[in-house]
Amino acid sequence: MYKDGVLMPRQGQGSLLTGVQPFPLTALRHPAVTTLLEDHRALLADLLDGLGSPLHVVLPEVFEENVAGLRQAFIESGADVDILFAKKANKADCYVSSAAALGAGIDVASSAELVKALAGGVPGHRIGISGPEKDDTLHALAVQHNCLVAIDSISELRRLAATARLADRRVRVLLRSRTSGQPGSRFGMAAAERDAAVGLCMELAGHVRFQGFSFHLNGYSPGERAMAANEMIEHCLDARRRGARSAELVDIGGGLPMRYVEPGLWDEFLRQNEPAHYHGTKASRGFSFYPYGGHSPAEAARMIMSHPVDGDESLSAKAARNGIRFLVEPGRSLLDQAGFTVYRVQQVEDRRDTDGYAIVTVAGNSLSLSEPWFNTDYLPDPLLISAEPAADEVFPACVAGSTCLENDMVTWRKIGFPRPVRPGDHLVYFNTAGYHMDFLESRFHDTALPLKAVIRLGDGGASPRWRLDGI
Ligand SMILES: Cc1ncc(COP(=O)(O)O)c(C=O)c1O
Structure with missing residues (x-):
């Protein structure tokens, strides 16, 4: 029940x-x-x-097959999408080497992950850095290696710009924005701070190259992810109107579902499942499960990109019309x-x-x-x-x-x-x-x-x- x-x-x-x-x-x-x-x-x-x-x-060969399959699904959807493997999903080095060999990028959230990605042969320009309020060491490495940094707050933006100024470099940034669907998230900026951050990026243009927006979304709903991505496209268009011409990138994050069991079997499991099927009393206090019988990653990719966001217009069509490119950071689903x-x-x-x-x-x-x-x-x-x-x-x-x-x-x-x-x-x-x-x-x-x-x-x-x- x-x-x-x-x-x-x-x-x-x-x-x-x-x-x-x-x-x-x-x-x-x-x-x-x-x-x-x-x-x-x-x-x-x-x-x-x-x-x-x-x-x-x-099994790196299966990972490589998954990268190829997901790329193909995005190509067929008509969207321009680069894949960054979210390294946090598995610490094995072999997947990083496979990503490097395939020309895929890596999403990292710590200095140690960044160092491993570089050591595995992934060039800095293919590395995205997410994670909240990153420390100065990670910022310095990001600046040095031309990584793309998702910024969580105005104060983080100021710190990163200062690091870039010191190194006499220009750092590539995305601004992580909260979505209207999950406004209470602890990740990303709410509207007023986001608008101020766009202004600050323009002021700091000598050391900051502002490229677009990212977001954090809990859950596996392709429709919700498409709607959140659409909000980011609108933020890019707003930023362009304000003079930030380089706003052209939307990072849709990870969260592609994957399938461990046949969907029909999963539904049947949910229908019959009850605490008596488990050892002890833990289940009787309430269990919640990953949706093991969900969509496959490629199906989810197609659903996100074909989701209608403006009347009948799909996410991929709207992005193409506005010169928007996407990044996606799958972890779990590339390891299917x-x-x-x-x-x-x-x-x-x-x-x-x-x-x-x-x-x-x-x-x-x-x-x-x-x-x-x-x-x-x-x-x-x-x-x-x-x-x-x-x-x-x-x-x-x-x-x-x-x-x-x-x-x-x-x-x-x-x-x-x-x-x-x-x-x-x-x-x-x-x-x-x-x-x-x-x-x-x-x-x-x-x-x-x-x-x-x-x-x-x-x-x-x-x-x-x-x-x-x-x-
Ligand atoms: C910023 C970011 N990117 C990518 C991922 C990977 O998500 P998943 O393994 O569900 O694809 C996560 C998960 O925590 C994340 O926080």
Whole structure:
């Protein structure tokens, strides 16, 4: 039962029920992932043995395919769009190298991310810097490397201009504006400050090259993103009327949705979902989920650009008519299917007779498989890899991390495994590259951070090649 998109307990449901049949929420799989799991299982087992559990497998070829697919979707929509990969979604270096090789840019939000983008071969002019109220070190690097800086306030603009003056350079800026749909956001400038910032950019033109506007928008609605982009086009046109002729760029941010499971299955999941399907009482206090069965990134790109913004005129048509170019900063969606995570099962506590389900404890913790969506669970079913044959009955179990925290649950939801889970088995979590791998990773208990193995399948029947990321 849902209220405002949040799973709520049913009336009078104090404690959780036992014996509930788990719902199979099968994860979508890229053919490269299927090939690895079906034809190269021994390699994956060796890597897990040698490199430790959990192991993140990262697949730059899939990332490269995603960049090409998204570019194509934007080209077909008639819009002029440059892609900057939002690096925060995964710390692996391999994606930066892939972006550099494809001539794509990178969106960074810290000096460390900027340095990694440059070291990975991305030229400064293809790097965008977002993040609120950036510090002077990041400003200085941005000025030095000709990066595009999204400015959050008048005071940040003054600081950046002073840094550029000192370096005797001109820095490229966007002004981050609040949208009328989310006026209470802590990011960006409200109307009066934005107007003053445009004026200040013109005053400081010797050191500031004002290029346009960006915005922050929570959520995954293509229509809302299109309407926010339209507001930024209007701000560009206003700025031009005031004499700022170089206002020609609108950064539509990230937030393209991606699809982990088939939409029909997702709808069915939402219909039947209830707190009794989860371990403990956490779900009964209300869970909220990422929309795992949403649009694909390419679909969303087309929907944004074809959205009518002025009468019948689409966003892309209005932009083209006014000489506006776009930037987009996808993080999660460019990592769609570009990695997965494998845990080794450490112990299984069979509570089927008392509680109706087992607790599978894996080597590693839930911070290595996080959903950056507060109060939630990573929902798609993991795949059990085991030497046992399939059984007649499903084996219901939730999955716990091996820390001493009660809440360290990798999967709160009871999964219907096709056979009993045993110590030494492997659990594969699909599609984990977008934020799930390292967003919250922790060295709690003095454990090492999980490693990332980069695997390339290459063309034809050659054996996959692997290496550690960052080496
Ligand atoms: C400024 C900015 N750009 C891009 C992104 C990436 O968003 P997503 O991973 O949803 O595409 C974010 C997310 O926090 C962001 O704040």
